Amino acid sequence: MTTETDTAEELLRRLEDGGHRLTAPRRSALAALAQRPEGFTVEELCREVPWAGRATIYRTVRLLVRMGLVCKLSMLDGKPLYNLAQAGHHHHAICLTCGSVADVSRCGVDHLLENIQLLTGSQVMGHRLEVYVLCASCRATAPQR
Amino acid sequence: MTTETDTAEELLRRLEDGGHRLTAPRRSALAALAQRPEGFTVEELCREVPWAGRATIYRTVRLLVRMGLVCKLSMLDGKPLYNLAQAGHHHHAICLTCGSVADVSRCGVDHLLENIQLLTGSQVMGHRLEVYVLCASCRATAPQR
């Protein structure tokens, strides 16, 4: 089983491989972020690592997003939420109750985009898909969030 | 053919039908917005109707969004863009070049959401889909935006 520490180590390694320095603020930010598999906001991270500058935390998260290690998604009300990227896909089913994020890439998204090209004659340049769900386990239990 | 004036009149009528007052700031905001079928930002509207208060313009747009007359979508970089709602659907193919918005509802979105429920065992509560395209006519001409 992958622990939070493993996750943080992995991110650290990826940063290093990318030619980035492993500084104290980055280590702390990664450690904090690895403990929140259900997603986090940058302000939350700032509160958890109060001795590091706000700009630094934002820069670290932006770096991780650009490297594809973290993805930024938006909740129903438009508020941003970040979470660890599982792989290279870009589609999520976010549970409104527990915050868990499921991969939706194999549910026909590509097919949908193909249809759009065919039916409208346009060329798809990018897309954003966010699905808000009540996940299987939350359907049976009480809301927590 | 529907002119911009017709559009503004129509919006005005809908507001009135909804029990809202037809005030001068609202009339101007609607007139300005009706002239931008390719979408607009609220700040743009504020610049076009500078004698009306910024809060009022924001309130007017929010009202129109809540009434389903205008929809808020977000561009690839996350910046918000508003445009006149064509109907009750919620899916758009936004041309990155000319800003035109096409309806994508009949391209299999519902089918996709059904698949998600079946494959993940979750209940879909809401979703957001934005597709960024180069529309058919822009594929043949030079970029303008």
Next chain:
DNA sequence: CGCATAAATGAGACTAGGTGTCAACACATG
């Protein structure tokens, strides 16, 4: 018409989320 009154307005403070600047600092390498 004239009036009452609830709805709407405008100024401006405030919020969230995020970026830009710049002097000071620190990591890794020669």
Next chain:
DNA sequence: CATGTGTTGACACCTAGTCTCATTTATGCG
């Protein structure tokens, strides 16, 4: 251990939007 570039932190600034509250105004009623 010098050196130089990447990184930091403080803080100003930005966009997008909301809230408050005193003032104004559209509209239905008599």
